[in-house]
Amino acid sequence: SFDIERSIDDVVSQADSASKCYDDDGRLKRTGSVWTASSHIITAVIGSGVLSLAWAIAQLGWIAGPAVMILFSLVTIYTSSFLADCYRAGDLNSGKRNYTYMDAVRSILGGVNVTFCGIFQYLNLFGIVIGYTIAASISMTAIKRSNCFHESKDKNPCHMSSNQYMIIFGITEIFLSQIPDFDQIWWLSSVAAVMSFTYSIIGLALGIVKVAENGTIMGSLTGISIGAVSETEKIWKTSQALGDIAFAYSYAVVLIEIQDTLKSPPSEAKSMKKATKISIAVTTTFYMLCGCMGYAAFGDAAPGNLLTGFGFYNPFWLVDIANAAIVVHLVGAYQVFSQPIFAFVEKSATQRWSNINREFRIAIPFLPP
Numbered sequence: 001s002f003d004i005e006r007s008i009d010d011v012v013s014q015a016d017s018a019s020k021c022y023d024d025d026g027r028l029k030r031t032g033s034v035w036t037a038s039s040h041i042i043t044a045v046i047g048s049g050v051l052s053l054a055w056a057i058a059q060l061g062w063i064a065g066p067a068v069m070i071l072f073s074l075v076t077i078y079t080s081s082f083l084a085d086c087y088r089a090g091d092l093n094s095g096k097r098n099y100t101y102m103d104a105v106r107s108i109l110g111g112v113n114v115t116f117c118g119i120f121q122y123l124n125l126f127g128i129v130i131g132y133t134i135a136a137s138i139s140m141t142a143i144k145r146s147n148c149f150h151e152s153k154d155k156n157p158c159h160m161s162s163n164q165y166m167i168i169f170g171i172t173e174i175f176l177s178q179i180p181d182f183d184q185i186w187w188l189s190s191v192a193a194v195m196s197f198t199y200s201i202i203g204l205a206l207g208i209v210k211v212a213e214n215g216t217i218m219g220s221l222t223g224i225s226i227g228a229v230s231e232t233e234k235i236w237k238t239s240q241a242l243g244d245i246a247f248a249y250s251y252a253v254v255l256i257e258i259q260d261t262l263k264s265p266p267s268e269a270k271s272m273k274k275a276t277k278i279s280i281a282v283t284t285t286f287y288m289l290c291g292c293m294g295y296a297a298f299g300d301a302a303p304g305n306l307l308t309g310f311g312f313y314n315p316f317w318l319v320d321i322a323n324a325a326i327v328v329h330l331v332g333a334y335q336v337f338s339q340p341i342f343a344f345v346e347k348s349a350t351q352r353w354s355n356i357n358r359e360f361r362i363a364i365p366f367l368p369p
Contacts, residue, residue: 023264025097032261037275038282039189040258043329044251044336045283046196051203052244053287054294054302059234059241061223065295066288068245073284076249077276083252084272087259092269100340101256121253122344128337133169136330139323140165142307146316146323169327173334177342192332198325200286202318203306207293218299228300248287249280257340 023029057065086104088095098104105117141162148158176188211217226234255272262268294306307319 024094030261030263032263034262034271034275034278036189037258037262037272038279039193040254040261040336041251041275041279042196042283043189043192043332044254044258045249045279046193046200046286046329049244049248050196050200050287050290051294051306052304053248053291054207054298054306055304056241056244057223057291057295058219058298058300058302059223059237061221062219062295063221065223065241066292068242069284069287069291072245072249073280077280079252080255080276080280081273083255084259084269084276087256087268087272093264093267097260098256099260100343101253102344104256122341124253125337125341129334129341132330132334132337133166133173134162136169136327136334137162137166139326139330140169142323143320146320150316169331172331173338176331176335177338179335188332188335192329192336195325195329195332197286199307199322199329200290202322202325204286204289204293206318207290207297207306210297211293214297217296219295220300224300249283254336254340257343258336 021029053069060068083104085092086108087098089098089107090096096107098107101121102114102118106114109117141160144160144165145158148160152158179188224234224237229237259268259272262271264271290306295302307322
């Protein structure tokens with residue numbers, strides 16, 4: 001009798017130990033929180049596109065520009081709330097988990113919709129990471145050109161290719177891509193989020209200085225007027241501005257993957273909704289400040305990239321810091337958008353070559369095991 005009781009106690013103890021190490025789906029216990037999810041979202045949302053918002057507001061004007069930003073922020077919170085509820089099928093606390101955006105599509109829509117949505121999701125992600133590679137190389141080239149102009153006193157045109165910087169960025173991402181999954185890149189997202197605030201604040205500060213230098217707030221209520229541009233150009237640029245602002249809030253393609261890092265209780269949906277509200281509130285605040293201050297500084301002549309409006313000498317080192325922050329941010333953002341692609345490739349390879357299932361762990365210097 002004593003041996004039976006001891007055996008039962010051992011089984012219960014082992015079950016308790018397992019429950020502390022594993023989640024209800026048998027995977028290792030998730031450790032993500034509202035704050036790590038917020039970091040992932042901010043890293044995904046606040047991209048270098050924030051520097052183009054002054055141009056977007058210049059097309060829309062003081063009334064429509066800020067109004068459209070607020071509208072898109074509310075739409076993002078609203079739609080993200082629905083998507084967060086799709087993480088679990090059925091019951092929000094105990095239903096079957098959908099690990100990826102495509103799993104949610106398969107669970108809810110099924111059929112041909114899975115293939116249709118999958119093609120668009122992965123093409124979108126692939127296009128985003130290509131864009132990040134190009135943007136990072138442009139920022140690195142801008143730093144090099146800035147220093148070249150400064151050293152030559154504007155006598156050297158400083159023409160240079162961005163190809164070498166594109167290769168450097170790509171090699172860096174190859175190493176960072178060895179990080180297994182979202183759970184392991186929370187620190188990278190945190191650094192990237194800080195960097196996004198860094199270059200946004202620099203752009204904001206330079207805009208404030210420019211407004212003080214001008215002695216007036218530039219811009220108009222309706223943006224660039226017809227006459228300065230043709231009616232067709234006005235329609236085209238207004239549409240482009242709306243697209244820029246809408247894209248600045250886009251992160252739906254990685255929302256489910258971010259939510260899959262959250263621990264419970266509370267329910268993953270509840271934590272994700274809270275993280276969405278926090279991150280979108282922070283993002284919108286920075287968007288409004290940077291976009292509006294940039295428009296106030298340059299008016300209808302606001303450049304497509306706010307940093308280029310300040311030239312190479314006003315002050316060149318501060319613009320260099322902003323460009324460096326953009327590069328570091330894009331390093332992290334690349335990983336956030338690449339993880340779903342890696343997961344898809346690994347899952348497809350496992351299904352096709354099921355006999356090849358051995359994993360090799362590679363230690364990367366300065367990174368956690």
